[in-house]
Amino acid sequence: MGVRREDTMMATCALVTLSFLLVVSGVAATDYDYDNQHKWDGSCNTGSNQSPLNFKTVYTSSFPPFIFDNYGLINITLEVNGHSLKANLVPLSSNLPHLLGGGLSDEYVLDSFHFHWGRNNGEGSEHRLLDCSFAGEMHFVHYKKKYRNVGEAKEHPDGVAVLAVWLVAAVDDYESKQQLYRYDHDEPTNFWLDFLVPYGPFVNHFPRQTILRYLLPQNTDSFYRYEGSLTTPPCSETVVWTVFRDPVVAPRRLWHLLRTLRSPPGHGRPIGKNFRNIQAQGARKVYFSYDPESHLIQCNKQEVEELEE
Protein backbone atom coordinates (compact mmCIF):
# COMPACT_ATOMS: atom_id res chain seq x y z
CA MET A 1 0.00 0.00 0.00
CA GLY A 2 3.10 2.24 0.11
CA VAL A 3 2.77 2.96 -3.59
CA ARG A 4 -0.82 3.93 -3.15
CA ARG A 5 -0.04 6.45 -0.45
CA GLU A 6 2.55 8.06 -2.70
CA ASP A 7 0.02 8.26 -5.53
CA THR A 8 -2.47 9.86 -3.21
CA MET A 9 -0.01 12.53 -2.18
CA MET A 10 0.79 13.37 -5.78
CA ALA A 11 -2.89 13.55 -6.59
CA THR A 12 -3.41 15.81 -3.60
CA CYS A 13 -0.98 18.41 -4.95
CA ALA A 14 -2.66 18.35 -8.34
CA LEU A 15 -6.09 18.63 -6.78
CA VAL A 16 -5.28 21.69 -4.73
CA THR A 17 -4.15 23.44 -7.91
CA LEU A 18 -7.21 22.29 -9.81
CA SER A 19 -9.65 23.39 -7.13
CA PHE A 20 -8.04 26.79 -7.14
CA LEU A 21 -8.35 27.10 -10.91
CA LEU A 22 -12.00 26.11 -10.78
CA VAL A 23 -12.83 28.74 -8.22
CA VAL A 24 -11.01 31.41 -10.22
CA SER A 25 -12.61 30.53 -13.53
CA GLY A 26 -16.09 30.31 -11.99
CA VAL A 27 -17.14 27.29 -14.06
CA ALA A 28 -20.88 26.84 -14.44
CA ALA A 29 -21.51 23.14 -14.10
CA THR A 30 -25.25 22.74 -14.42
CA ASP A 31 -25.71 22.88 -18.18
CA TYR A 32 -24.22 19.87 -19.93
CA ASP A 33 -25.16 17.33 -22.53
CA TYR A 34 -24.33 13.60 -22.62
CA ASP A 35 -24.09 13.71 -26.42
CA ASN A 36 -21.39 16.42 -26.23
CA GLN A 37 -19.14 15.25 -23.43
CA HIS A 38 -16.07 16.75 -25.10
CA LYS A 39 -17.54 20.17 -24.32
CA TRP A 40 -17.91 19.58 -20.59
CA ASP A 41 -16.33 22.20 -18.34
CA GLY A 42 -14.21 22.01 -15.21
CA SER A 43 -11.54 19.33 -15.22
CA CYS A 44 -13.71 16.97 -17.29
CA ASN A 45 -11.51 17.24 -20.37
CA THR A 46 -8.27 18.40 -18.78
CA GLY A 47 -7.94 16.17 -15.70
CA SER A 48 -5.89 13.00 -15.44
CA ASN A 49 -7.82 11.21 -12.67
CA GLN A 50 -11.24 11.06 -14.23
CA SER A 51 -14.13 8.61 -13.81
CA PRO A 52 -15.64 6.24 -14.79
CA LEU A 53 -13.16 3.47 -15.61
CA ASN A 54 -13.34 0.13 -17.35
CA PHE A 55 -11.89 -2.36 -14.84
CA LYS A 56 -9.47 -4.72 -16.54
CA THR A 57 -6.36 -5.18 -14.44
CA VAL A 58 -6.83 -5.05 -10.71
CA TYR A 59 -4.49 -5.31 -7.74
CA THR A 60 -5.59 -7.32 -4.78
CA SER A 61 -5.61 -5.47 -1.51
CA SER A 62 -7.15 -6.17 1.87
CA PHE A 63 -9.61 -3.68 3.24
CA PRO A 64 -11.50 -3.81 6.53
CA PRO A 65 -15.26 -4.32 6.20
CA PHE A 66 -17.58 -1.36 5.79
CA ILE A 67 -19.66 -0.26 8.73
CA PHE A 68 -23.03 1.12 7.64
CA ASP A 69 -24.31 3.23 10.48
CA ASN A 70 -28.00 4.20 10.42
CA TYR A 71 -28.51 2.65 6.97
CA GLY A 72 -31.94 1.32 7.94
CA LEU A 73 -35.39 2.68 7.29
CA ILE A 74 -35.35 6.25 6.04
CA ASN A 75 -37.68 8.70 4.32
CA ILE A 76 -36.62 10.05 0.96
CA THR A 77 -38.06 12.30 -1.71
CA LEU A 78 -37.43 11.79 -5.41
CA GLU A 79 -36.33 14.62 -7.64
CA VAL A 80 -35.56 14.91 -11.35
CA ASN A 81 -32.56 17.20 -11.27
CA GLY A 82 -32.12 17.76 -15.00
CA HIS A 83 -29.87 14.80 -15.70
CA SER A 84 -30.87 12.06 -13.30
CA LEU A 85 -33.39 10.72 -10.84
CA LYS A 86 -32.13 11.71 -7.42
CA ALA A 87 -33.27 10.54 -4.00
CA ASN A 88 -32.88 13.14 -1.27
CA LEU A 89 -32.88 12.09 2.37
CA VAL A 90 -35.53 13.33 4.74
CA PRO A 91 -33.76 12.56 8.00
CA LEU A 92 -35.85 11.81 11.04
CA SER A 93 -33.01 12.70 13.38
CA SER A 94 -29.65 14.42 13.35
CA ASN A 95 -28.00 11.02 13.09
CA LEU A 96 -27.60 10.89 9.31
CA PRO A 97 -26.63 7.62 7.62
CA HIS A 98 -22.88 7.39 7.57
CA LEU A 99 -20.13 5.13 6.48
CA LEU A 100 -16.93 3.93 8.14
CA GLY A 101 -14.28 1.32 7.41
CA GLY A 102 -13.81 -0.14 3.96
CA GLY A 103 -10.33 1.39 3.82
CA LEU A 104 -11.74 4.93 3.81
CA SER A 105 -9.60 7.51 5.51
CA ASP A 106 -12.40 8.99 7.58
CA GLU A 107 -16.12 8.91 8.35
CA TYR A 108 -18.41 9.89 5.45
CA VAL A 109 -22.00 11.09 5.64
CA LEU A 110 -24.60 10.08 3.05
CA ASP A 111 -25.97 13.04 1.10
CA SER A 112 -28.22 11.40 -1.51
CA PHE A 113 -28.32 8.72 -4.17
CA HIS A 114 -29.12 8.79 -7.87
CA PHE A 115 -29.27 6.65 -10.98
CA HIS A 116 -27.45 6.29 -14.30
CA TRP A 117 -29.01 4.36 -17.17
CA GLY A 118 -29.08 3.84 -20.93
CA ARG A 119 -31.61 3.35 -23.69
CA ASN A 120 -31.55 -0.45 -23.42
CA ASN A 121 -30.13 -3.17 -21.19
CA GLY A 122 -26.88 -3.33 -23.17
CA GLU A 123 -25.69 0.07 -21.86
CA GLY A 124 -26.23 2.34 -18.92
CA SER A 125 -23.59 1.70 -16.25
CA GLU A 126 -20.82 4.24 -15.93
CA HIS A 127 -18.12 1.83 -14.73
CA ARG A 128 -17.54 -1.25 -16.82
CA LEU A 129 -16.00 -4.61 -16.12
CA LEU A 130 -13.79 -6.16 -18.81
CA ASP A 131 -15.64 -4.05 -21.39
CA CYS A 132 -19.08 -5.16 -20.14
CA SER A 133 -21.70 -2.55 -19.42
CA PHE A 134 -24.45 -3.23 -16.95
CA ALA A 135 -27.92 -1.81 -17.55
CA GLY A 136 -27.49 0.88 -14.91
CA GLU A 137 -25.62 2.13 -11.89
CA MET A 138 -26.67 3.64 -8.58
CA HIS A 139 -24.43 6.18 -6.84
CA PHE A 140 -24.61 6.76 -3.10
CA VAL A 141 -22.85 10.08 -2.62
CA HIS A 142 -21.13 10.70 0.72
CA TYR A 143 -19.08 13.61 1.99
CA LYS A 144 -16.33 13.58 4.57
CA LYS A 145 -17.81 14.34 7.94
CA LYS A 146 -15.56 17.31 8.66
CA TYR A 147 -17.12 19.22 5.75
CA ARG A 148 -20.58 20.75 5.81
CA ASN A 149 -21.90 19.25 2.58
CA VAL A 150 -20.95 17.74 -0.78
CA GLY A 151 -20.41 21.18 -2.30
CA GLU A 152 -17.66 21.94 0.19
CA ALA A 153 -16.28 18.39 0.26
CA LYS A 154 -15.76 18.16 -3.49
CA GLU A 155 -13.21 20.95 -3.27
CA HIS A 156 -10.93 18.82 -1.06
CA PRO A 157 -8.91 15.66 -1.74
CA ASP A 158 -10.84 12.54 -0.70
CA GLY A 159 -13.71 14.85 0.23
CA VAL A 160 -16.32 12.68 -1.48
CA ALA A 161 -16.84 8.92 -1.26
CA VAL A 162 -19.24 7.31 -3.72
CA LEU A 163 -20.56 3.78 -3.35
CA ALA A 164 -21.53 2.51 -6.79
CA VAL A 165 -23.90 -0.40 -7.35
CA TRP A 166 -24.28 -2.00 -10.75
CA LEU A 167 -27.88 -2.66 -11.75
CA VAL A 168 -29.19 -5.41 -13.96
CA ALA A 169 -32.70 -5.64 -15.34
CA ALA A 170 -35.16 -8.11 -13.88
CA VAL A 171 -36.27 -10.68 -16.40
CA ASP A 172 -39.37 -12.82 -16.54
CA ASP A 173 -37.63 -16.09 -17.06
CA TYR A 174 -37.51 -17.77 -13.67
CA GLU A 175 -34.22 -19.53 -14.22
CA SER A 176 -32.41 -16.38 -15.34
CA LYS A 177 -33.81 -14.54 -12.40
CA GLN A 178 -32.47 -17.17 -10.03
CA GLN A 179 -29.05 -16.81 -11.63
CA LEU A 180 -29.09 -13.12 -10.88
CA TYR A 181 -30.24 -13.62 -7.32
CA ARG A 182 -27.18 -15.61 -6.48
CA TYR A 183 -25.46 -12.22 -6.33
CA ASP A 184 -28.30 -10.44 -4.62
CA HIS A 185 -30.33 -10.64 -1.44
CA ASP A 186 -33.21 -13.06 -1.86
CA GLU A 187 -35.38 -10.34 -3.32
CA PRO A 188 -35.39 -7.25 -1.11
CA THR A 189 -33.40 -4.95 -3.40
CA ASN A 190 -35.84 -5.56 -6.19
CA PHE A 191 -38.70 -4.98 -3.80
CA TRP A 192 -37.34 -1.77 -2.31
CA LEU A 193 -36.40 -0.33 -5.69
CA ASP A 194 -39.87 -1.13 -6.96
CA PHE A 195 -41.26 0.61 -3.94
CA LEU A 196 -39.37 3.78 -4.93
CA VAL A 197 -40.96 4.02 -8.37
CA PRO A 198 -43.93 6.38 -8.48
CA TYR A 199 -46.93 5.45 -10.58
CA GLY A 200 -47.45 7.50 -13.73
CA PRO A 201 -44.96 9.67 -15.59
CA PHE A 202 -44.49 12.24 -12.84
CA VAL A 203 -42.03 12.06 -10.01
CA ASN A 204 -43.75 13.44 -6.99
CA HIS A 205 -42.12 14.93 -3.96
CA PHE A 206 -44.09 13.01 -1.33
CA PRO A 207 -41.76 11.31 1.11
CA ARG A 208 -41.49 7.57 0.65
CA GLN A 209 -39.64 5.02 2.70
CA THR A 210 -36.79 2.72 1.90
CA ILE A 211 -34.25 0.62 3.75
CA LEU A 212 -30.89 1.88 2.59
CA ARG A 213 -28.94 -1.26 3.38
CA TYR A 214 -31.27 -3.32 1.17
CA LEU A 215 -30.40 -1.17 -1.83
CA LEU A 216 -26.81 -2.36 -1.59
CA PRO A 217 -25.68 -5.86 -2.53
CA GLN A 218 -25.69 -8.42 0.22
CA ASN A 219 -21.94 -8.84 -0.09
CA THR A 220 -20.25 -5.50 0.42
CA ASP A 221 -16.82 -7.03 1.11
CA SER A 222 -16.01 -7.50 -2.59
CA PHE A 223 -15.44 -4.22 -4.35
CA TYR A 224 -13.19 -2.20 -6.65
CA ARG A 225 -11.45 0.84 -5.21
CA TYR A 226 -9.70 3.71 -6.93
CA GLU A 227 -9.34 7.47 -6.79
CA GLY A 228 -11.19 9.43 -9.41
CA SER A 229 -13.65 12.19 -10.09
CA LEU A 230 -17.27 13.20 -10.15
CA THR A 231 -18.78 11.88 -13.39
CA THR A 232 -20.64 15.11 -14.06
CA PRO A 233 -19.22 18.62 -14.53
CA PRO A 234 -17.06 20.03 -13.05
CA CYS A 235 -15.66 16.45 -12.72
CA SER A 236 -13.76 17.37 -9.54
CA GLU A 237 -10.99 14.85 -8.90
CA THR A 238 -11.77 14.42 -5.24
CA VAL A 239 -13.74 11.16 -5.17
CA VAL A 240 -12.82 7.87 -3.54
CA TRP A 241 -14.72 5.28 -5.57
CA THR A 242 -16.07 1.99 -4.31
CA VAL A 243 -17.77 -0.12 -6.97
CA PHE A 244 -19.29 -3.27 -5.51
CA ARG A 245 -18.55 -6.48 -7.36
CA ASP A 246 -22.08 -7.85 -7.10
CA PRO A 247 -24.84 -6.17 -9.08
CA VAL A 248 -28.40 -5.98 -7.83
CA VAL A 249 -31.61 -6.60 -9.72
CA ALA A 250 -33.83 -3.65 -10.53
CA PRO A 251 -37.49 -4.18 -11.44
CA ARG A 252 -39.04 -3.53 -14.84
CA ARG A 253 -41.05 -0.59 -13.56
CA LEU A 254 -37.90 1.26 -12.59
CA TRP A 255 -36.35 0.82 -16.04
CA HIS A 256 -39.54 1.99 -17.68
CA LEU A 257 -39.63 5.07 -15.47
CA LEU A 258 -35.95 5.94 -16.04
CA ARG A 259 -36.09 5.51 -19.80
CA THR A 260 -39.21 7.63 -20.20
CA LEU A 261 -38.21 10.29 -17.70
CA ARG A 262 -38.36 13.88 -18.83
CA SER A 263 -36.88 16.96 -17.24
CA PRO A 264 -38.90 18.69 -15.94
CA PRO A 265 -41.07 15.60 -15.34
CA GLY A 266 -43.96 15.03 -17.73
CA HIS A 267 -43.48 17.76 -20.31
CA GLY A 268 -39.73 18.55 -20.44
CA ARG A 269 -37.08 17.10 -22.72
CA PRO A 270 -36.38 13.34 -22.48
CA ILE A 271 -33.30 12.57 -20.39
CA GLY A 272 -32.54 9.54 -22.55
CA LYS A 273 -29.18 8.15 -21.45
CA ASN A 274 -27.05 9.63 -18.70
CA PHE A 275 -23.80 7.70 -18.45
CA ARG A 276 -20.39 9.25 -19.01
CA ASN A 277 -17.85 7.72 -21.40
CA ILE A 278 -15.01 5.60 -20.02
CA GLN A 279 -12.00 7.72 -19.07
CA ALA A 280 -8.27 7.05 -19.37
CA GLN A 281 -6.87 5.22 -16.36
CA GLY A 282 -3.37 6.64 -16.77
CA ALA A 283 -0.99 5.65 -14.00
CA ARG A 284 -3.75 4.89 -11.53
CA LYS A 285 -4.20 1.46 -10.01
CA VAL A 286 -7.54 -0.15 -9.34
CA TYR A 287 -7.62 -2.27 -6.20
CA PHE A 288 -9.88 -5.23 -5.68
CA SER A 289 -10.76 -6.23 -2.15
CA TYR A 290 -10.93 -9.94 -2.74
CA ASP A 291 -9.35 -12.86 -4.51
CA PRO A 292 -8.53 -11.75 -8.10
CA GLU A 293 -9.96 -15.02 -9.42
CA SER A 294 -13.42 -13.93 -8.29
CA HIS A 295 -12.96 -10.67 -10.16
CA LEU A 296 -13.09 -12.63 -13.39
CA ILE A 297 -16.13 -14.82 -12.77
CA GLN A 298 -18.42 -11.85 -12.44
CA CYS A 299 -18.05 -10.47 -15.92
CA ASN A 300 -19.24 -12.85 -18.53
CA LYS A 301 -20.43 -10.93 -21.53
CA GLN A 302 -22.47 -13.82 -22.86
CA GLU A 303 -24.22 -14.16 -19.55
CA VAL A 304 -25.01 -10.47 -19.34
CA GLU A 305 -26.35 -10.46 -22.88
CA GLU A 306 -28.37 -13.63 -22.41
CA LEU A 307 -30.16 -12.01 -19.53
CA GLU A 308 -31.34 -9.06 -21.55
CA GLU A 309 -35.00 -8.76 -22.30
Ligand SMILES: [Zn+2]
Ligand atom coordinates in the same frame (compact mmCIF):
# COMPACT_ATOMS: atom_id res chain seq x y z
ZN1 LIG B 1 -23.59 9.51 -10.52
